[in-house]
Amino acid sequence: MSTVPFEVVVARHGALVLRVVRAVLGTVDADDAWSETFLAALRAYPDLPADANVEAWLVTIAHRKAIDVVRATGRRAVPVAEPPDRAHPDRADGRDLGGTAAAARRAGADGIARLRRTYPDVLPGGTP
Amino acid sequence: MTTPHDTLAGAFAVGSADLARLHARLAGVAAEEGLLDVAYRTLDSPVGALLVAVTPVGVVRVAFAGEGHDVVLQDLADRIGPRVLESPAAVDGTARQLEDYFAGRRREIDVPLDWRLAAGFRLTVLHHLATDVPHGTTVSYAGLAALAGNPRAVRAVGTACATNPLPLVVPCHRIVRSDGAAGSYRGGVQAKRVLLDLEARAPLGP
Numbered sequence: 001m002s003t004v005p006f007e008v009v010v011a012r013h014g015a016l017v018l019r020v021v022r023a024v025l026g027t028v029d030a031d032d033a034w035s036e037t038f039l040a041a042l043r044a045y046p047d048l049p050a051d052a053n054v055e056a057w058l059v060t061i062a063h064r065k066a067i068d069v070v071r072a073t074g075r076r077a078v079p080v081a082e083p084p085d086r087a088h089p090d091r092a093d094g095r096d097l098g099g100t101a102a103a104a105r106r107a108g109a110d111g112i113a114r115l116r117r118t119y120p121d122v123l124p125g126g127t128p
Numbered sequence: 129m130t131t132p133h134d135t136l137a138g139a140f141a142v143g144s145a146d147l148a149r150l151h152a153r154l155a156g157v158a159a160e161e162g163l164l165d166v167a168y169r170t171l172d173s174p175v176g177a178l179l180v181a182v183t184p185v186g187v188v189r190v191a192f193a194g195e196g197h198d199v200v201l202q203d204l205a206d207r208i209g210p211r212v213l214e215s216p217a218a219v220d221g222t223a224r225q226l227e228d229y230f231a232g233r234r235r236e237i238d239v240p241l242d243w244r245l246a247a248g249f250r251l252t253v254l255h256h257l258a259t260d261v262p263h264g265t266t267v268s269y270a271g272l273a274a275l276a277g278n279p280r281a282v283r284a285v286g287t288a289c290a291t292n293p294l295p296l297v298v299p300c301h302r303i304v305r306s307d308g309a310a311g312s313y314r315g316g317v318q319a320k321r322v323l324l325d326l327e328a329r330a331p332l333g334p
Contacts, residue, residue, distance in 0.1 A: 005166075005205040005212035010151060015142045018150070022142075031150060038154050042163050045211055 003050055006042055013055055014038075017062045024066035029073065036065040155215035165209025167218035170197065174230050174326070175319035178296075180219050183208060186240030187222055189293050192315035207245065226296065232329065235263035237297040245293035252276050253288035258298045264327045268306045290314060296323070 014034075021033035040061050048057065158164050166188065168181040179197045181189040181204055188208065191200040205212050216223075221239060228234035246254055256275045261267045267275070273285045289300040295314050301323040305311040313320035 002202065002206050003210040005201045006210060007201065007213050010154070010213070014147050014151065018142045018146065031153075034150050035154055035157065039157060039161075039163070042154075042158055042211055042213075046209060 003045075003048070006045055009041070009045070009054060009058075010038060013058050016055065017058055020059055020062040021066045021069075024063070025069055029069050030066075033062065033065045033069045036068070037062045040065065151214070155213050156217060158211075158213055159215045159218045163211060164213050164215065164218070165211040166204050167213060167215035168201070168204075169214060169216040169219040169223060171223050171226065173226065175315055175322050178226065180222050180226070181212075182219050182222065183242045183244075185242035185244075187294060187297060188242040188245060190295050190297055192295070192319065194316055195314070222297075229296070230326065232326065239297070241294060241297065246288075246291075249276070249278065249281065249284055250288035250291065253285050254292060254294070254298050254300075257300060257303070261299060261302045263299075266302045266304045266324070269303055269311070270306060272303055286312075302327075 017037050018030060018034050021037065022030040024030075025033055037058065041058060048054070155167070159167055162184065164184075166181050166183055168179060168189075170177050170179050172178075176193040177197070178193075179189070179191040179200055180187065181191075181200075189200065189204060191197060201212055222237065225234055225237045225239060229237060241258075243251060243254075253272060253276045257267075257272060260275055261272070269282045269285045269289075270279065273279050273281045276285065278284070285303070289303050290312065292298055292300045292314060295301070301313060301315075301320045303311065304324075310317055310320045310324065
């Protein structure tokens, strides 16, 4: 049994690998993981046994590469000396947001409503 | 029956445009990093769809549609290495020269060649063909056997032509029978006629 050209591997399994990495990462970061998966597979391909389960092999690599991307994204977050364990209660204007997610959403909605009044043409659904 | 893959397929529909874009990016990086045994592309021509394959050394294979491009790619994977990927950018220089040749703007395909798919007397024959039989001329099987240093090896010259891994680039279409008939050709007799007519029409130019 001979090893098929790598082109055939990409054609057969490219869509599945993209679904796997999108399932982990969403659409935006998935492209990098897809590329890393097939570059790693390409490097190792000559040593892959001819009777190997290529699909399972690729899915394993894809999971690993997707997790690498998750970790790399985490590392890019700005480090702080003391990570906050709750939302900051103070605002510059002295109003208390209450530190809850619901309050944050309300504040966001207020801000958008104010923007709509100021720029009625630029925000969708904002025609008065 | 619903498999996990079906569920994934439903939740994360994948477009062919996405895959084409990702493939192009992969091919670019792979070629750049020297990860490919063989890069290839296909192009349309007056003698049908041509497959052009290159290694880091040079052009290694030109194949006609009649040979079955899938069969040829598998053969390249077996004989050179399985890291075979469609990578148009790696082959564009050769493709452009071929297009100029078919348009009558160019006489010879002048690109680095990888001769590894030919050996022995056949390789000697192809070397002479590449250097001693210019555009617009023809040579007989016997004449080429003499050029290659073995006038009696007419049949071997026929075999060298029939197994030429680099048709068009190494012009085995310029070998004709002593009685003036075109003789057989890897791309078919009709393709041979097309090429001889093309070169007869446009014998001049740089």
